[in-house]
Amino acid sequence: MVFSKSFYTYLTIISLLFNLFHFSYIEAQNDGFTVNLIRKRPNNIITNGVQAPTKAYLGQYLMELYIGTPPIKILAEVDTGSDLVWVQCVPCPGCYEQMNPMFDPLKSSTYNNISCDSPLCQHLYSHGCSPENICNYNYGYADNSVTNGLLAQETITLTSNTGKSVGVPKILFGCGHNDTGNFNDHEMGIIGLGNGPMSLISQLGPLSGGKKFSQCLVPFHTDISISSKMSFGKGSEVLGVDVVTTPLVSTEQDIQYRVTLLGISVEETFLPFDTNIAKGNIMIDSGTPPTYLPQALYDRVATEVRNRVSLKPISDDPSIGDQLCYRTQNNLNGPTLTFHFEGANVTLTPVQIFIPPKDGVFCLALAKNSGNDPSIYGNFAQSNYLIGFDLEKQVVSFKPTDCTKH
The missing domain is CATH 2.40.70.10 (Acid Proteases)
Known part of the structure; x- marks a missing residue:
């Protein structure tokens, strides 16, 4: 949507x-x-x-x-x-x-x-x-x-x-x-x-x-x-080494591609999605740039990221609000995040995790859900992965890929 x-x-x-x-x-x-x-x-x-x-x-x-x-x-x-x-x-x-x-x-x-x-x-x-x-x-x-x-x-x-x-x-x-x-x-x-x-x-x-x-x-x-x-169609299957696959979860809103996120690891620290994991708790949406998470999970991920970045977060720019952002002239050297989908671990590097709203500023490409809005796996996180949607087998497959080389 x-x-x-x-x-x-x-x-x-x-x-x-x-x-x-x-x-x-x-x-x-x-x-x-x-x-x-x-x-x-x-x-x-x-x-x-x-x-x-x-x-x-x-x-x-x-x-x-x-x-x-x-x-x-x-x-x-x-x-x-x-x-x-x-x-x-x-x-x-x-x-x-x-x-x-x-x-x-x-x-x-x-x-x-x-x-x-x-x-x-x-x-x-x-x-x-x-x-x-x-x-x-x-x-x-x-x-x-x-x-x-x-x-x-x-x-x-x-x-x-x-x-x-x-x-x-x-x-x-x-x-x-x-x-x-x-x-x-x-x-x-x-x-x-x-x-x-x-x-x-x-x-x-x-x-x-x-x-x-x-x-x-x-x-x-x-x-x-x-x-x-x-x-x-035929030939679009994602095959070969390093491919991981997670099942699609059918819902009444069958337009959406929902999968199950068990939790997120910031480097070695695992943060569960929730105490009671619901099937199909996050949708994969190419029309949304950031990844939206429940506030409790977002806060825990942001804290772990903050603890692993040596720079001081920006606090004097009202336009940023409470978004976690840093000033640096180089690509931000931050931690990796691993999204643990059911049956598939997808690891993201800083280039997929931090986005530059303007020169010299990098912000965490995650946001908090508001109210009962669904969790969303956005297109920043989808970059540099070959992602296949097989609606007949009801699975989504991920393969790490340098998408600029093909």
Whole structure:
């Protein structure tokens, strides 16, 4: 559910901090479907892999895809916490400002609105009907961002592993005409990769050899010219040495990818998540930069980190609030954190743990949950790991990877 923006509200200074993100390659097996965000094929099956370049900007990973006929390039936020695929469309009187031209459905020969009578309209939790009998949607996110528009189908074009364009017709998406919230000017929409019926992975799965995908996010220091790729379907499995796997936990909110976190180690000190570990107590969300933890666990982790960093924490900058930050001109030399998921230990180095909101300042990339909000494993922590989501086997796999090298 795109929680990322809430971190900007939580910590103003961090708005610029997220400016340095990127995606890198995917080392997944390439039998199948390595997304270049160029959609599938007009026929029923994608026989080769498909790839989509993904870059980072202001705390979000943006995936490149092409939509319509003729194809128009779109950069949209990658979000495993939601399932709707949508882009801003002309006319857009109530939309946020974006740098690139908006998609104009009147200029595409393959655009089709969804009628209110269609079963596809029922996929939406909140929908209405226009006087022309077109399915309207209203889709909100945890940070109070909202997109409103028309539900439609369109051809999306991806690039195969062999470099050929692959057109995939009748992809369900939202044509946004009134979109508000904390979006940056590079975001032209959102690519929902959650486990709901409207997500990109759910729509591609039957055609690409399986409902599965993998990603490799470059760390925040990476130059913006370096991109990574996402893989979908057959060939996206994360295999080889050093792979660890944790089971997905099904919930009523089946859009989210929930796993079980047993606790966190700061170097050799183990801190349990809770006295009573609940299954599926944390969600993996590529749309949220920091990792959100219950306050008690966050406080214990922050204390252990503070005890292991020789620098004095910043205390004279009101914009930082109570966030644990340090001043240094070099990369912060801090401890490692190990997230102990059920069956999988994932170790993070300082480059994944500390983020720079501005030159010479590094802040702990963790935050406290507010109220009953869910715990979130954010995209800072996901960097430099090849992460595979296999929704058929119901597992998530992690492989430490230098995502800038592929």
